[in-house]
Each structure stands twice: as structure tokens, then as C-alpha cells.
Amino acid sequence: RKEVEQDPGPFNVPEGATVAFNCTYSNSASQSFFWYRQDCRKEPKLLMSVYSSGNEDGRFTAQLNRASQYISLLIRDSKLSDSATYLCVVNIIFGGGSYIPTFGRGTSLIVHP
């Protein structure tokens, strides 16, 4: 079983739609959680960190559910420019207190006019 799992999609939505992605992780020692955005053949860029209390940045809302071991990303009022792949990243603890950033395979979003 993969440590971080995402539905690869693609999610194909019209402009203005609300879309939600989920990501599950298997290691309960996971320390911190993030969503990254990646455009085709570009480097990933940090979209937002994810906290248990939930956090919002404009049209984007992220939520962490530690009991069920999943994180979510909600995008409201989708724009054409939101079309990209969204990567779930989990920092997994290993020996010595350090951790390794572990990526899901990404969820593809296509926003059409």
C-alpha cells in the first residue's frame, strides 16, 4: 500500500465550479501536511500548509483529519488558471526525529470555459 494516496483524476470542471480533492496517508507518525501545485513539466510550488483547525487562503481551503488520516483541498469559484496537478505531501517521521517529504501521485484538474 502506498504511503500517500490520491485519486489521479482528471477532474474536469467548468469555470466557477467548486471542486474538492482528498488524500489519504497510511503512516500515523506523519508530522505535517501540504498541498503543492504543479504545472506540466515544471517544479511543484507550495500552495498551502494543512492544519487540523483548517486553513483558508482566498478560494482555497485545506483541512486535516488526523483520526481518519486524510487531508482535503477545496477550490471555490474555479478559474481557468487553476488547471494543474495538485500534489499532496506528507512529512513522515523517521529515525532521529527527522522526516522525509513524501508525495502522492497528484490529482489532475482541468477547468474549462
Added chain:
Amino acid sequence: DGGITQSPKYLFRKEGQNVTLSCEQNLNHDAMYWYRQDPGQGLRLIYYSQIVNDFQKGDIAEGYSVSREKKESFPLTVTSAQKNPTAFYLCASRDTKTGEKLFFGSGTQLSVL
């Protein structure tokens, strides 16, 4: 400006040839990582280094080697033992003392001739 630089952007490898991908950062980050990304897939960890002169294998280290002789440099060699090297390679760094955010280079696309 501080950042992380990967070179070359595109690289071609002949059968039986070793090639080296460069990764340099001037962010004074301790931790550095190499990831491989295949089309439609997430990032898979090849090697990582938490400190100078030390590095560890990731999930897919076979056929690759690294060195960390200087804090700012973490080159990746793709050896002839790696039978399927065609992929997008991403280098990242992180400040282990102050943050969890990953800083990425712009990537190297490696193809086999």
C-alpha cells in the same frame, strides 16, 4: 537572489553511459533531496541528505549515486545500471531548523538516445 539551480534542463544519455545532474543551492539549507517523476506519476524519492558528507537511499536508489561534499551541492549520477532512466528529475532543499517548506529546482528532463 537565493534559490536552487538544476542543470542541464535537458539531457540525453546513450546506452551504457553514466550522466550527472547538477543541483546547487545558495539558501544555506542542510537537507537536500532528489526525486524522480514519471508521466502521470507523483515524485518518488531517490536519495536524500540531511547534512554534509552524509546521504541516505530513498525508495528507488538502485542505479543512482550521489555525493554531498559541500553543503550547497548535491549532484546525482544516473549510472548504466539504471535501465529505464527516462524521467523528469527534481532536486529540492529544506531548512531543517526553521521550516518544512521544500524549495525546488526547475528540473532536468533526462532521455535515452
